Amino acid sequence: MRKVIQTATLFVFLAVSAVMGYVAYLNFEIPDRFYVSSPENFSMTQYEQIEVADAGSSDQEAGTNFSISREADLRLLGVIPVKSAYLNQVGETYVVPCGTPFGLKMLTDGVVIVGLNPVETFTGTAYPADAAGLEQGDIILSVDGEKVASNKELTMLVRESGGEPMDFQVKRDGKELQCTVTPVKSVSDEEYRCGIWVRDSSAGIGTMTFYDPATGIFGGLGHAVCDVDTGEPMPLSSGEVVPAYISGVKKGEKGAPGELQGSFLSSVPSGMLYLNNETGVYGALSSSPSQNEAIPLCYRQDVEEGPAQVLVTVDGQGPQLYDIVIEEVNLGDNTPTKNMILHVTDPELLEATGGIVQGMSGSPVIQNGKLAGAVTHVFVNDPTRGYGIFAENMLDNCQKTQNIVENDRE
Incomplete structure (x- = not known):
């Protein structure tokens, strides 16, 4: 008898674990919000076993794309809670x-650094952009407070710097930061350069x-x-x-x-x-x-x-x-x-x-x-x-x- 109880307990444990694992998977896989034409008729083709136990009647403003949003209680087979999701009601689009x-044809907002390169100077090889902490993929927004919209504009500002440090305002991974770049004179044409390739x-x-x-x-x-x-x-x-x-x-x-x-x-x-x-x-x-x-x-x-x-x-x-x-x-x-x-x-x-x-x-x-x-x-x-x-x-x-x-x- 004890063996039967142990077997039954193990079976129940495994079944509950499997259900909990599936619920956790559904919780991760199912989005937090849906567009719907009618919250009352909401269903998911991919998960027909998921039912809406309750679509809250307290409507709230939810943005410009839809008029109201209702919080719905999504349940497995209508019984086991999976997650809450917002049903954003919209008219048929x-x-x-x-x-x-x-x-x-696109013009960039700022100029994009597509490469860093060394500059040969009269005193040796220099890496002004790299030394300043600039990276490939950075977007140069302005230099010394002047907005930069093209490769030509950036080249002109660097050439006219006289080798003085310049404040670069750049965007990286969505965040803006400042880098101080000191241009160096190139031995090839005696122009000031900062060692970057950009695309505009x-x-x-x-x-x-x-x-x-x-x-x-x-x-x-x-x-x-x-x-x-x-x-x-x-x-x-x-x-x-x-x-x-x-x-x-x-x-x-x-x-x-x-x-x-x-x-x-x-x-x-x-x-x-x-x-x-x-x-x-x-x-x-x-x-x-x-x-x-x-x-x-x-x-x-x-x-x-x-x-x-x-x-x-x-x-x-x-x-x-x-x-x-x-x-x-x-x-x-x-x-x-x-x-x-x-x-x-x-x-x-x-x-x-x-x-x-x-x-x-x-x-x-x-x-x-x-x-x-x-x-x-x-x-x-x-x-x-x-x-x-x-x-x-x-x-x-x-x-x-x-x-x-x-x-x-x-």
């Missing part, structure tokens, strides 16, 4: 899915994800435009959107990602860029870049594993829909640009590109007639697969962009 190529602009071609006909705001890429040397997002001061077209494709292979090849159609801007951050680039257009009808935006809890389509431009024929499969959905906020694993299954797209290629980032992912997200990355060792971002992760930035545009107009 409609956007135009694009899949169209666009050119972007960037240009390229990407894919537009969606356009909001109600505001004129668009979102694209699904990830930041980053400096090629530092890997950090380019700090945007101003930027333009110009028409572009795709002229060819370099097919992707295992270990060698392919790319869409294209160029600008015109230097006349069709819109302006206002935001470049982790989830993409955002701006305003003078008119819709697509003739497609607006469709509802799909919130993260409604994205499901299974068939979907991607809207891609791979030639001069414009955007076309191709079949894919959403193989995995990650609800967590820890990887905002890698929410889905996508698998290209369409024979036509596989024949044309080999799968996902560079330049396809931002291509809309459509599921059940709704915009679920966009392509962001390709798996280097399997170009038929890659990551995607939830459309709702890009939605917040449209509101931020609209606020910037409205402030500029005032």
